Each structure stands twice: as C-alpha cells, then as structure tokens.
Amino acid sequence: MKQCSSGSIIWLVSLAILLISNNVVSTPVENIVNMLKSPPVAAQQPKTLKVHGEERVDPYYWLRDDERKAQPVLDYLLAENSYTQTSLKSVSHLQEQLYQEMIGRLEKDDSSVPYQRGGYWYYSRFEGDEEYEKLCRRKGNLTAVETIILDLNQRAAPYNYYQLGEAEVSINQQLLAFSEDTQGRRQYSIHIKDLTTGKLLVDELTNTSGDIAWASDNKTLFYTRKHPKTLLPYQVYRHELGTDQKQDQLVYEETDNQFYISLYTTKSHQYVVIELTSTRTSDIKLIDANNPLTKPISFVSREPGHEYEVVDVADKFFIRTNWQAENFRLMTVDKSHMGNKEAWKEVIPHRVDTFLEDLEAFKGFLVIAERTNGLLQLRIRQLSDNKDHYLDFGEPAYTAYIGHNEELDTEILRFGYSSLTTPDSVFDYNMRTRQKTLLKQDKVIGAFKPSLYQSERLMVSARDGTKVPVSLVYRKGFRRQAGHPLLIYGYGAYGSSLDPFFSSARLSLLDRGVVYALAHVRGGEDLGRQWYEAGRLDNKLNSFNDFIDVTRYLVSAGYGAADNVFAMGGSAGGLLMGAVANMAPELYRGIVAEVPFVDVLTTMLDETIPLTTNEYEEWGNPHDRHAYEYIKSYSPYDNITRQAYPNMLITAGLHDSQVQYWEPAKWVAKLRQHDTSNNQILLYTEMEAGHSGVSGRYQAYRELAMEYAFVLHHAGVGD
Numbered sequence: 084m085k086q087c088s089s090g091s092i093i094w095l096v097s098l099a100i101l102l103i104s105n106n107v108v109s110t111p112v113e114n115i116v117n118m119l120k121s122p123p124v125a126a127q128q129p130k131t132l133k134v135h136g137e138e139r140v141d142p143y144y145w146l147r148d149d150e151r152k153a154q155p156v157l158d159y160l161l162a163e164n165s166y167t168q169t170s171l172k173s174v175s176h177l178q179e180q181l182y183q184e185m186i187g188r189l190e191k192d193d194s195s196v197p198y199q200r201g202g203y204w205y206y207s208r209f210e211g212d213e214e215y216e217k218l219c220r221r222k223g224n225l226t227a228v229e230t231i232i233l234d235l236n237q238r239a240a241p242y243n244y245y246q247l248g249e250a251e252v253s254i255n256q257q258l259l260a261f262s263e264d265t266q267g268r269r270q271y272s273i274h275i276k277d278l279t280t281g282k283l284l285v286d287e288l289t290n291t292s293g294d295i296a297w298a299s300d301n302k303t304l305f306y307t308r309k310h311p312k313t314l315l316p317y318q319v320y321r322h323e324l325g326t327d328q329k330q331d332q333l334v335y336e337e338t339d340n341q342f343y344i345s346l347y348t349t350k351s352h353q354y355v356v357i358e359l360t361s362t363r364t365s366d367i368k369l370i371d372a373n374n375p376l377t378k379p380i381s382f383v384s385r386e387p388g389h390e391y392e393v394v395d396v397a398d399k400f401f402i403r404t405n406w407q408a409e410n411f412r413l414m415t416v417d418k419s420h421m422g423n424k425e426a427w428k429e430v431i432p433h434r435v436d437t438f439l440e441d442l443e444a445f446k447g448f449l450v451i452a453e454r455t456n457g458l459l460q461l462r463i464r465q466l467s468d469n470k471d472h473y474l475d476f477g478e479p480a481y482t483a484y485i486g487h488n489e490e491l492d493t494e495i496l497r498f499g500y501s502s503l504t505t506p507d508s509v510f511d512y513n514m515r516t517r518q519k520t521l522l523k524q525d526k527v528i529g530a531f532k533p534s535l536y537q538s539e540r541l542m543v544s545a546r547d548g549t550k551v552p553v554s555l556v557y558r559k560g561f562r563r564q565a566g567h568p569l570l571i572y573g574y575g576a577y578g579s580s581l582d583p584f585f586s587s588a589r590l591s592l593l594d595r596g597v598v599y600a601l602a603h604v605r606g607g608e609d610l611g612r613q614w615y616e617a618g619r620l621d622n623k624l625n626s627f628n629d630f631i632d633v634t635r636y637l638v639s640a641g642y643g644a645a646d647n648v649f650a651m652g653g654s655a656g657g658l659l660m661g662a663v664a665n666m667a668p669e670l671y672r673g674i675v676a677e678v679p680f681v682d683v684l685t686t687m688l689d690e691t692i693p694l695t696t697n698e699y700e701e702w703g704n705p706h707d708r709h710a711y712e713y714i715k716s717y718s719p720y721d722n723i724t725r726q727a728y729p730n731m732l733i734t735a736g737l738h739d740s741q742v743q744y745w746e747p748a749k750w751v752a753k754l755r756q757h758d759t760s761n762n763q764i765l766l767y768t769e770m771e772a773g774h775s776g777v778s779g780r781y782q783a784y785r786e787l788a789m790e791y792a793f794v795l796h797h798a799g800v801g802d
Contacts, residue, residue, distance in 0.1 A: 120169070122764065123162040125752035134688060135708050139721070141685065142756075143749040151737055151744075160737070160748065163766040167732075170765055171789065174796045181591050181795075182788035186781050188587040190526045196509045197225060198497065200489040201256055214779030215239050218250055232259055232278055243771040244738075245778050248293025252278075253301045254352055254372075258324075260304055262293035267738035267773025269293070270314065273306055275324065288328050292316035294346035296355045298375035305334065305355050305370070307344050314693035314740050316344045319357055321375060335368065335379050340696040348372060350444075350491055351395050358392075362577070362619075362700030365390045369421075383424050394444040396466075396491065401430065401449065403442045408433035409612045413442065413451060431464075438611035440580075443485045446492050448514045452485055454580065457540075457552045457609040459483050461498060463514050474512065474519070478502045479540040480554040482582030501584045503538040503556035503599075527587045535559055536593060538583070545625075545632045549617075552603040552610065553633055554583040555642065558593045568597045568798035569643020571634055575606030575626035576655035577701060578615035588787055595800045598642050604629035604659070620703050621713055627662040634663075634670050646672060649794050653677030654742055654774065657733075661719025661750065664728055673730040673797045675790045678739055678774055682746040683718040684711070693740045720746070723753050727760035732793045734767050734776075734786065741774040765793075 130144035148156045171178065194208035204225055207216040215235035221227040232252075239245030248262030248271045257278050262271035271293035275284040292307040294316070302324045307316040319335040322328065334357075337344055341361040348355050352372055357379055359366040364387050368379035382393060382400075390411075391404040400421065402414045413431035420426035431439065431451065440459065441452035451462040461474045461483055476483060486497035486509060494515045501507045506525040512518070537559050542550040561567060570592060574581050581603050592599060603609040606618025606626040618626040630650070638645045650671050652660045657679020664674055680686070687705050690696050703710030715721055731754070735747040751766040758764060767789070769777055776786050795801070 122166050122755055123159060124755070125159060132685065132688075134705070135711055139684075141749070143752045146748045146752070147743070147745040156745075157770075160735075160744070160766075160768045160770070163748070163751070164768060164770075167765040167767045170763055171792065171796075174792045177795060177801065178788050178792035181791050182784055184591050185588040185784040185788060188527050188529055188531070188590070189780075190528060193526075196497075196522045197221070198487045198489055200252070203256060205252075209780060212781070214781055215245065215247075216780075230278075233261060233276065238263060239778070244773075246775070249295050251295040251297060251348075253297045254299050255301045258284075258301060260295045260297065262291060262295060264293070264773075267736060267771070267775075267778075268314070268740045269773065270309060270740075273304075275304075284324060286322070286324055286326075286328075288320075288322060288331075292344070292346075294344075296346045296348045297372075298348075298355060298370075299352055299372045300375060303375040305346055305375075307346050312691055313340065313696070315340060315697065317342075319344060319346060319379075334370070340690070341699055342366070343697055349395055350489065353395060356393075359385075360390075361697060363388055363390065364700075365392065367391070367393060381422065383422060392442065394442055396444045396446060401442065401444055402427060403439060405612065409616075410434060410437060411439035411612070413439060413449075436611070438608055440608070441485055443488055443496070444491075445488070445494070445496075445514075447494060448496070450485055450496055450498075450514075452483075454608065454611065457580075457603055459580075459582065461485070461496075463496070463512075465514070472517070474498070476500060478505070478538070480538050480556075480583040481505070482584050503554060503583045503585060504533045504536045506585045506587070525585075525587075527590075531587070531590065537561070543633050543636045545629050547625075547628075549605070549625075549629070551605070551629045551633055553637070554601040554603070555598060556583075556589075556593065557598040558596070561596075561598065563641030565641070566644040566647070567642070568647045568649065568794075568800060569600065569637060570597055570649045570651060570794060571600045571602055571630070571637070572651045572656075573602040573604050573626075573630045573659050574652060574654075574656040575602075575604035575618055575629070575659055577606075578608040578612070580607045580609045588784060588791075591791060592795070595795060597795075597798065597800070600633070600637060600642070602630050602633040604633070606655075619701055620710075623702070623713070624717060626659060627666060627717065630659055630663055631667045631670065634667070638670075647798050649673045649675070649798065651675040651677075651790070651794075653679070655680055657681060657742070657747075658683065658719065662717050662722075664731065665719055665722045665724065668726060668728050671729040673732070673794060675793065676731065676733045676747070677790075678734055678736055678742045678776075679719075679747055679750070680742045681719040681750045682721075684714050684721055686743070686746065687714060692743060720750050720753060723750075723757050725757045725759060728754055728758045728762060728764065729760075730762040730793075730797050731764045732767070732790060733765065734769070734790075736769045736772045736774055736776065738771075738773040744768060763797075 127142035128145040129140050129142045132139045195206045197204040197206040203220045205220045207218050213236045217231050218233040219229050219231050242265040244267050246264040250261040259276045262273045264271050271291045273288040275286045294307050296305040308318040310317050317337045320331040321334050322331045342359045345358045355370040355372050357368040366385040367382040370379050371377050393400045393402050399415050405411045412433040414427040416427045438454040440454050443450040449464040453460050464471045481502035484499045486499045488497050496512045508524040509522045511520045539555040541553040545551050604626045608615045657676040660674050660676040661681040705711040705714050733747045735744040737744050754764050
C-alpha cells in the first residue's frame with residue numbers, strides 16, 4: 084500500500100465500505116484495510132439449478148446481470164480490478180517497459196499493400212500515434228492524389244470503444260457502406276457515405292451483424308439483423324437508399340436457432356450470397372444482384388452434416404464440399420444445374436491425409452489452400468489444362484493464406500506468409516510465369532534479426548498414442564535442460580487451426596529466455612477434419628489430455644524447467660485452461676486465461692444466451708442427459724475442487740457477447756473459495772470492451788503487457 088497515493092487509498096477505502104454495505108463482499112468492516120491487500124470475497128447467494136432430476140447449487144449466480152447495470156455487480160468487478168492492479172503494482176515498471184517495447188517495434192506510419200478494384204487502388208494506413216486507420220484510395224494509379232474515404236479516428240472519437248465491422252464500396256464505387264460497433268457487443272450500425280461529396284447519407288441501419296452486400300443498382304443493399312435477446316443474426320433485410328429502416332423488406336428469416344447468417348456479394352458481382360452455417364451444416368441461398376427484388380434461391384437442399392461453400396466463374400460454380408468427403412473435395416457444376424447435386428463433377432478428389440481448407444477463383448485459375456501434416460500449402464490450378472503446381476515456403480513451421488483478390492480477370496494472386504521467425508509478408512504471384520514478388524514485409528523497429536531466433540516442429544505422443552503437433556520458437560543460444568521458462572499456448576475448438584504466426588510483441592518473451600510453444604491439440608483442424616472430430620462433443624477430453632501430455636513431454640525433453648511452466652489460452656482456449664487447471668494444476672506455475680468459456684454446463688442449458696443454440700454441435704445439447712453428464716465431467720466451473728491451483732490471471736470484457744463476463748467472474752470467486760495455495764488468482768475486467776478486448780492499435784498492447792508481466796514475474800525473469 085505504500086506505493087498508492089493518498090487519493091487512491093481514500094478511493095479504495097470508500098469502495099470497500101460501499102461493497103460491504105451493499106453485501107457484495109463478505110469481509111467484516113473492521114478488516115477494510117486488510118481487504119485492500121487481500122482479494123475481494125464475493126458474497127454467496129446460493130441458487131439451485133435443477134436439470135434431469137439433479138440439483139446443482141451455484142453460490143455466485145447473482146453475478147449474472149443481462150443488462151450489465153446492477154450496481155453491486157459493477158462494484159464487485161471494480162473491486163477485482165483494483166485488487167489486480169494493486170497485486171501487480173510490484174511489476175508495474177516491468178509492465179510499462181513491456182508495453183513500450185511492444186509499441187516501439189511498430190512502424191508508426193504504416194500502410195497496407197494497395198489492391199486494385201475497378202480503376203481504383205484501395206488501402207488503409209496508420210499515422211503517428213493515432214489508434215485507428217484511415218481508409219484511402221487513389222484513382223487510376225498509385226501516384227494519383229489520395230482520397231481518405233473514411234477516417235476511423237474521427238468516427239471513434241466520441242466513444243470509449245470503437246470497432247469497424249465491414250466497409251464495402253458500391254459496384255460503381257461512388258458509395259461506401261460501413262458498419263460500426265461502439266460498445267463491444269458486436270451489434271453494428273450501418274452508415275452510408277457519398278464518396279463524391281464526402282457527406283453521410285441520412286440512412287442508418289441499427290442492430291445488424293455488420294455484414295453488408297450491395298446489389299448492382301448501387302441503391303439497394305442487404306444486411307442481417309440480430310435477435311434482440313440471443314444476438315443471433317437471423318433475418319436478412321433489403322434496404323433502398325433514402326428510405327427509413329422501418330420500411331425495409333424482410334428477405335429471409337432463419338427459424339432454426341442453431342444457424343448463423345452471413346452475407347456478401349460475390350467477386351463477379353452477379354450474386355448476393357446468404358450463407359447459413361451451424362457447427363456442422365451449411366446452406367447457401369443466392370439472390371440475383373442485377374435483380375435485387377427477386378427471392379433467394381437455394382443452391383442445394385439443406386442436409387444435416389453437409390458443409391460447403393461456392394464461388395462462381397463465368398458459367399460455372401466451384402464447390403468446396405464435404406459430401407462423401409470428410410476432408411472436403413472440390414467439385415464443379417454448370418449454373419444451369421445449380422440445384423442438382425447429382426450433376427456435380429469432381430475436380431479434386433478427397434484425400435485422407437490432406438484437408439481442403441479454402442478456395443479462390445479467377446477466370447483462368449483456381450487457388451486451393453490445402454493442409455497437410457498441419458501445414459498449409461497453396462495449390463495453383465490452370466483451368467485451360469488442369470495442370471497444378473504448389474508454392475514452396477521452405478520453413479518447418481509457418482502459415483500461408485490467400486490474400487485480398489478483388490479482380491476475376493487477372494493472373495496475379497495476392498497471398499500472405501508468416502512464420503514464428505518471419506514477420507507477416509505480402510506477395511504477388513504470377514500464376515502463369517510463377518514469378519513471386521514481395522510487396523511488403525512488416526517492419527520490426529529496432530534490433531530485430533530473424534537469424535537470432537529458431538523455430539522447431541515436433542510430433543508428441545499423447546497418452547492414447549496419437550501424435551500431436553507442437554510448434555516452438557526461442558532465441559538462439561537456447562540449450563535443453565538449461566531451466567528455461569516455458570509458455571505453452573493452446574486453443575483446440577471449432578475446427579480452428581492454430582497456425583504458427585509471427586508476433587513482434589512475443590519477442591519480449593523470447594529475448595528474456597522464454598521458450599514459446601503452440602500445442603496443436605485435437606479440436607482444431609490442424610491435421611484435417613478428423614482432428615476436429617476427435618476433439619469435439621464426446622471426444623472433448625482429448626483436447627485437454629493432449630495439452631497436458633504435450634506439457635509433460637516438453638518438460639521431460641528439457642524445453643522448460645518443471646517448476647517454471649506457464650499456459651495461456653483465450654475464449655474456447657480459456658476453457659482449455661480451466662480444464663487443465665483442474666486436471667493437472669501441479670504442472671503449471673501460472674496460467675493466463677483470456678475471456679475464458681468456463682461455465683459450460685450452465686451456459687449451454689440457457690438458450691437465451693448468445694451463441695448457445697448455435698454451438699450444440701460443438702459441445703452437445705445438455706438438455707439431453709448423455710450430453711449433460713459429459714459436459715458436467717469437464718466444465719471447469721463445475722469441477723473446481725479443494726486443491727492447490729497455479730498463479731492465475733483471468734480477463735473478461737463487460738460487454739462480451741461471446742463469453743459473458745460473469746463466467747470468468749464466477750470462476751475466480753469459486754477458485755479462491757477452494758484454492759489451498761498462496762498463489763495469486765486475479766481477475767481483470769475491461770469495463771468498456773467486449774470479447775476482443777479494448778479497441779485501438781496501441782491500447783490493445785496494454786492488456787498483453789499486463790499478461791506478459793504476470794508470466795515473467797512468476798517465472799523469475801525481471802527487467
């Protein structure tokens with residue numbers, strides 16, 4: 084407390100008295116001063132939850148506030164924030180040093196690589212200390228006069244939080260429709276700007292998902308509205324410029340609450356696509372962009388378990404589909420036979436060892452992103468002769484991706500590349516001549532040299548014999564068995580692959596001797612669709628076992644000291660953190676769980692919570708007794724026991740629509756109730772943000788610096 088100012092002490096004492104008088108914390112009044120040095124103790128108000136004839140008692144259910152306005156709840160979260168800040172006061176200098184290092188590596192005046200669309204070159208750029216980008220374009224060539232079509236700094240100025248959703252230029256490129264979230268709940272308002280006058284039109288479309296699709300008449304756009312309670316995007320509306328939103332016409336409504344709706348206009352500008360997706364099923368409906376008043380037409384009948392996506396080129400559609408192909412295959416069909424799946428013709432067959440992940444189409448070429456042995460390759464097919472070739476990347480662990488490709492009639496592919504030691508790089512690749520041109524590699528300001536760092540790719544045996552990929556990076560000079568701190572990151576859900584990418588902020592760990600590992604556990608699609616299937620529903624425990632087994636192997640192999648291992652994950656990766664904290668707490672000196680999904684059973688039983696129904700195919704529907712019992716067996720909040728837990732730093736966002744703030748808040752309260760150690764268990768809630776944390780280019784590094792300082796402090800690595 085000696086480091087706090089007198090004003091801070093007065094504020095903290097006032098807060099403590101308020102919390103006690105409101106029965107938010109149960110600390111006796113005479114211990115107010117001690118409370119400032121000790122964690123808040125949440126009041127217990129037991130609530131009985133009854134399902135399948137079983138009763139569960141939740142002592143901290145009262146922390147749930149759907150409106151996020153209950154003063155006792157807000158006071159408690161502020162008390163937790165104050166305690167976390169006080170607890171980390173001793174490392175505040177390190178935290179500030181890390182923050183300055185992180186932002187010091189960024190190029191202040193930075194610009195994206197311009198891409199061409201219909202006679203204009205579009206790009207975005209940062210300037211100086213500004214937190215947000217400017218969206219810009221030049222007409223004709225890159226030496227023409229720049230026009231700033233949208234300055235996000237000006238748009239963000241009135242708000243504590245600002246996030247741009249989409250920015251879509253009309254087909255004639257005279258209008259810009261853009262969506263904004265100013266709270267963090269991912270509820271976007273759409274505005275339209277006249278790019279010839281620079282003025283905003285009167286149109287404002289509220290409570291949208293942020294998706295925008297222009298029709299070819301340049302006066303009609305389509306958008307998706309969210310359910311007011313569940314926040315599921317479930318309705319598609321058509322809006323005509325100059326009219327009130329109340330006059331907009333409902334085009335499509337999805338009645339199955341397991342489906343999301345997304346919306347876009349195809350690169351050919353021929354179709355507006357309504358894409359409906361659940362965890363394991365796709366459904367696509369098309370609207371003729373030249374006739375926006377027509378009704379949507381189904382591409383093919385919806386079938387449970389059938390996932391697909393389509394792109395159109397000339398008179399054909401190309402379809403990436405898992406129809407009779409677990410790892411997906413590529414097929415094609417003439418547009419005249421669109422609704423007939425039996426007319427589909429195979430272009431690239433299914434392969435057991437290769438996952439067909441993504442697709443881009445041009446008039447003369449197809450680009451297919453394929454994942455083999457966990458690494459993504461780009462396959463180029465020339466349509467005139469169906470000959471293929473692959474791009475070569477030459478590193479053991481990397482990520483490659485299809486970039487921004489707006490033009491159909493071109494032989495130039497824009498793609499990106501990054502690795503654990505290579506900053507994000509953007510290339511143009513001539514698909515005919517096979518000439519590759521580096522357009523930009525992100526600059527790392529300072530003394531960074533890729534040659535100072537080393538990456539590895541390992542295959543580690545899990546307890547059932549399955550080989551789990553692990554990507555590692557460390558500073559050269561590393562020696563095994565030398566007692567280095569080890570930080571392992573994991574996710575393992577939704578079929579989302581954990582690609583090894585470069586992070587300039589991570590250098591602050593590597594330069595202090597930390598070994599950084601990515602555990603590609605089951606539940607992602609790192610090794611194909613079967614890797615995902617092996618980590619969802621009744622196989623979910625594989626994700627947790629994989630992470631634990633990777634940890635044990637890396638320690639035994641000398642990549643980290645047994646008493647200096649840390650784990651980190653966010654969202655569904657936070658569920659992973661919660662599970663391993665219960666199952667093997669002795670393995671970790673510290674755990675960082677970012678916006679963790681930890682109250683799985685209670686959340687999945689509540690259909691009013693955003694995301695719940697859409698994720699039955701991921702976690703199971705606990706209204707079914709079998710799913711209930713399985714989820715209950717691993718749900719972190721329900722499996723807290725009296726044992727010694729590691730040091731833990733847990734973050735939340737008050738306005739989070741993906742993982743409600745009360746999940747981490749309840750989890751922390753219950754962890755402290757059962758923990759037998761003297762380790763730190765800290766909660767920090769961003770009061771003006773949602774799932775992705777604070778907005779702004781620089782501010783986002785504040786929270787990361789706090790997390791890294793927490794790890795380095797407990798690792799015994801100082802300045």
